[in-house]
Amino acid sequence: MTKYRLTRGLPNPLGARHDGNGVNFAVFSENANAIDLCIFSEDGETETTRLALPERTGPVWHGYLEGLPVGTRYGYRAHGPYDPERGQRFNPNKLLLDPYARELHGTWGNDPAMLGYEAEAPTADLSFDTRDSAPFVPKSVVSDPAFFAPRVKGGHKAGARDLIYEAHPKGLTQLHPDVPEALRGTYEGLASDVMIAHFKQLGVGAVELLPVHAFVDDSFLVDRALRNYWGYNSIGFFTPEPRYFGPDGMAGFRRMVDRLHENEIEVILDVVYNHTAEGDQSGPTLSFRGLDNASYYRLSRGQPRYYVNDTGCGNTLNIGHPYVLRLVLDSLRFWVEAFGIDGFRFDLATVLGREDHGFDPSGRFFAALRQDPVLADVRMIAEPWDIGPGGYQLGAFPHEFREWNDGFRDSVRRYWRDDDHAMQNLGGRLLGSAENFDHSGRRSWTSVNFLAAHDGFTLADTTRYARRHNEANGEMNRDGHGSNFSDNCGVEGETDDPVIIARRKQRQRNMLATLFLAQGTPMLLSGDEISNSQEGNNNAYCQDNETGWVSWDEADKEMCAFVAHLSAFRGAHGAVRQTRFLHGAKRPHDGLLDVEWSDFSGGPVQWRDPRLANVCLTLRCSADAPDYESGLDTVFVAFNRSDDDLSVVLPDAPPGMIWVREIETSKAAQTIMPVGEDLPVVGARSVSAFVLVSAASA
Template identity: 55%
Template structure:
């Protein structure tokens, strides 16, 4: 599919089940002049194809599709609109918003049922025949075990645009992300994978351009095979490949946030750029006889993955990024859409069956955002192995516990053990949960402890956009504060949140910039802020917090008990008679049912060992306490000799004895000393 150079010329292949004629349009190298139109004369089933001798990589082209224009029946063919190849590997030019890109006449009394005859070629991006070869050398996928993964969610431009160690011409690009100082920072933090916000080519939405804004996040894909050109310094695929190769050399995986649930064409009043003009009735899920679009995504349209050729395109795209670009995994935006069959969400639906049996894709990391706005859209825990899932219940529960909301300690216990009530079924592992405190969508960590009310005015939507319930806490002052007491309280809260994240079962995910103290000024929906709101300021980093996160990552690496594959069920281990998990109160007693139901129960201890089913006598035990209340006396269990290795209230502490009190607003972690066996059997 798409354009393939074979040495003698280029073969073009494009799908359309309902077109009556498709034309190949060849353009000048700058994409400005249409040189010739060649009709496709060969068709095998619904695949139209032709070979054009003499063409080489760099050839600029597009398609025009003829057929019925009957929107009420789902068909919107309009040969006056130049169409992008769905398999385009590179783009020439960007979308220039004009009424000419619409298949209907703007302002017509017939609305989208009218027909526009203006040529759109001047305003739309074209496809470029691409040579995808690259010298990979000895590049090898890191293949970090799921249990050892620490993910860092980042935006290519926001992460690098202001980095003083990156050459100015490269800032904001793939090559900037591949630079030595950026990679060194990732290694220092201890992250094993960088998860990039969308890098598949996308346009700036018309309503944003009209307001002088841009689509910063990129969740509006136009070309599923082409890297976004705005992140290129040289305009070539090798830049992206170089980034991946250099990250791999550093032992860091690359995960792409991908959007296969909808396209940038919007609803019936959107532009005709590609899929709509090639075969609207096949590519999209339609309603009301075909005129309107199913909108389970909230963006105007929904891709029809129940159609075999649309599913093939998605699978081909995923394999392309793995095989040609060597990426290590994918995070699927609004993944419920991908599993929604005519009868509803199905974990054994076509998309999941296709990806799990694929010899390439079944071996990479797969992460689902387990919700959308469609019927039955919230599916946390409903995905099949080997999918990970973003766990918003971890985010909300941990935020609320540390905010001091009554009755949240039982919820904290669930999150510490990997949310087993959601994921412990069907042979899934305790690494199924992607635990996060913050993500691109919502407050940054700094704003989470500085604002109680969102401030999204810069988005131009009268502050109506974004979530209003953020479970945040300003520590007594709304917004920035010079008060040392407020600053200290905020710093401690951040450390407590981060310690909880890194000491929990599951896979932790950090948001880029949180380690620097990055603030978006209270904007919790900065999707259109391609500016200093989202660009990380490296000039005054919170080095103390960066070091604290690095310490947490090191502790996680050093103690396998913190990152187990098996869920813990408080079962006794046959080898030593010790339970794999024990809940404790600070005074050394066990919580009673009354304690668990007490809204004022605010301090919880947990003693962790390797799961009873996977006994490992060489692994240390870990004892951790989480206290969102006042200081209380502390009495450690006699099941081991315990060494204090973490105290969130004392950042300079690396090792020590147990304090007499569990400090207020604190996380403490102990590890068992080598003589644990002398006290075996004393814990129940």
């Protein structure tokens, strides 16, 4: 074995840091007895050197190796008690990923040697496995510090383009015929010319990527010849997932971010700090479990052999531990500083705010985040639920957070499906869900409104399928949401019936118009703009194939043009994207209400009617919106869920102004038409939006 000069080194920073002469290694473990640093050959196949880190400062083990070059492959082995019934699972036979590794060499295997116990032993995880896992795990890599040096964060802001576009880093481009073949399914493909043009056509303000942190394919999926497509199985919080690298590797990821920024499109990462790929007590030992199981994870009180499972994924990260909290914050800062990431969507975010006494918006994670100068100006989005006690926390997050609003999704689907009492629920959602969010100085953009997301039916499938069709997942169609509030419009699945096809497309247009006309932050699932289908699979987490990928060959170009029209309308009219909640307050300069509801005859709405279907909404700019003083920007929206065309009475136009219809979902192609002397007609089961314009300019 090669000999190196090992000295004590420093406890900070954590990870492997090259200083030009050698490498300082520092790793956290509160309960280990010793930590071995293992150096591997360039191909990662042979362990050439094993050295015990010589120094411990508090819970950090550290050492410095002079002369070690950038690019060195390495890993750790941790010594300590193997006593699962007391929460300790040290096993030095298992090579461990550095939690702070920024690059990986190699791929994860699927071998029993990756388990800390003997898989066939009668005592299961209480047994101890002596096989070396090194051949089956990737090696951490000593990175070039110059590449990851903090960057100056640019002023790339989306402005009026508040549309978030949720996309899979591979699935969006894998089947796109106009993306260069070498770039399809890669980070670089996301920023190819054709995709930039598509984003700009839609008026996208931010692309929100499903997890790009390094992750592991679950063994039960590999056994079924499937993969973890979505990536919610993280193991490396500082490492871009290599499977999406293009020709330029890590540099391609950075170039993707830069190109999107050059086109005023922000980049948001979906991050998973609630659990890891190591799973429950039956899972593999890959990193955190082997370094310090009792510190990194929340263990069951009284039975620390088992894990608290507030995530439904087998384990829950112990964010309350100062070094685990530090890991998360260091990770967030790294992505902002090294790559210029603009924001984060936190998966199962309730976990991050759960203290011993329950969810607390003033808890340790939120307190630490709030005072961090690097993260102060970064977009934060919460998925405000988990499966733990008191897990549904919609509206309860601190004011710095936007929140995914599943109530908006369900209300829109139920209304257009013709459910009773649906309009009453939808009314509040259209005004930013003030009942959930209008407190503590929060703004109406807090509500992230969506019709579909990666988890569930696509928009097109909500009009094609009345029930889920997840048989390909190998779980006997028992996985995925059971309550989709969907409707097949007469036939389950594909059909060549032109009447049903037209009905489905109109319903999609209705829901899309409802999304873009609502107060809040709109989010669009990639592919919904072209009527992409997953053939009824509402849980395509393991479908890294044509089921999960966006099908561009079958793109509905009319629907895409319609979405672009809606987005342009939203960008042009501040009345539909105000930042303050609207409660029908009088505007001081003209006495008009900032929001008014009416029926189609101009009278009051009968809100107590369970079958209420047809309502009109007038939106006027409040104090913080463009054109407030002039009063010019007024939008009138008519929702007609009945089977009949209906005439509608519009508010009186001020002198010199006329009403113009700019949105009409009963038609695929949109034409801007002034309203004549006759009452305008809103088509059956459709939405129309009218705006006031100067008569001279019409």
